[in-house]
Amino acid sequence: MNDHGLELTEDYWQAIIQNNAAYDGVFFYAVRTTGIFCRPSCRSRRPNRENVRVFRQGTEAISAGFHACKRCQPDQLQPPRQEWVQGIAALIEQRYAEKLNLEELSQASNLSPFHLQRSFKEIRGCSPTGYLQSIRLRKAAELLRETDKTISRIGIEVGMPNPAYLATLFKKKYGLTPKAYRLHMHSTKKSVR
Numbered sequence: 001m002n003d004h005g006l007e008l009t010e011d012y013w014q015a016i017i018q019n020n021a022a023y024d025g026v027f028f029y030a031v032r033t034t035g036i037f038c039r040p041s042c043r044s045r046r047p048n049r050e051n052v053r054v055f056r057q058g059t060e061a062i063s064a065g066f067h068a069c070k071r072c073q074p075d076q077l078q079p080p081r082q083e084w085v086q087g088i089a090a091l092i093e094q095r096y097a098e099k100l101n102l103e104e105l106s107q108a109s110n111l112s113p114f115h116l117q118r119s120f121k122e123i124r125g126c127s128p129t130g131y132l133q134s135i136r137l138r139k140a141a142e143l144l145r146e147t148d149k150t151i152s153r154i155g156i157e158v159g160m161p162n163p164a165y166l167a168t169l170f171k172k173k174y175g176l177t178p179k180a181y182r183l184h185m186h187s188t189k190k191s192v193r
């Protein structure tokens, strides 16, 4: 990933100072002093040229630490939502064991909890926290089948340190408590042999 973005050419600079909408989607510009990035057409105050950074994608501006302007909402234009929803899903898959919640996912993605929740659901068919929960339960089932770790240990490893809570959700999904599930899986494994 290129954190340096694009060169601020005269073309781009003219587009910024003229609020030229034809450049929307062609590039995004960020202002170091405000930490905000915009579409070229944004009618926000003209920045000092030396503070401007130019990016091809809104995601690049976000990963360089800039926030989307509330006025021109450059994150609504690009990147394609599928792309960032995929990014959030990947983040959940990597960090499910941590204390993740909607607020933290929202901060990590620079999207409002509302926007994150709605778009994630539209694209993945479930809420981000619902997805997080299903990943945790799937991982717990895997550990119950394949290891001898205690249930409370497994709960900690999958980010559900409360055993009663884990058992309730687990039963809802798999129809068995974690303990019964383990016994069942072990006995079917033996009978197959």
Ligand SMILES: [Zn+2]
Pocket (backbone or CB within 6 Å): 037, 038, 039, 042, 043, 044, 069, 070, 071, 072, 073
């Ligand atoms: Zn703006």
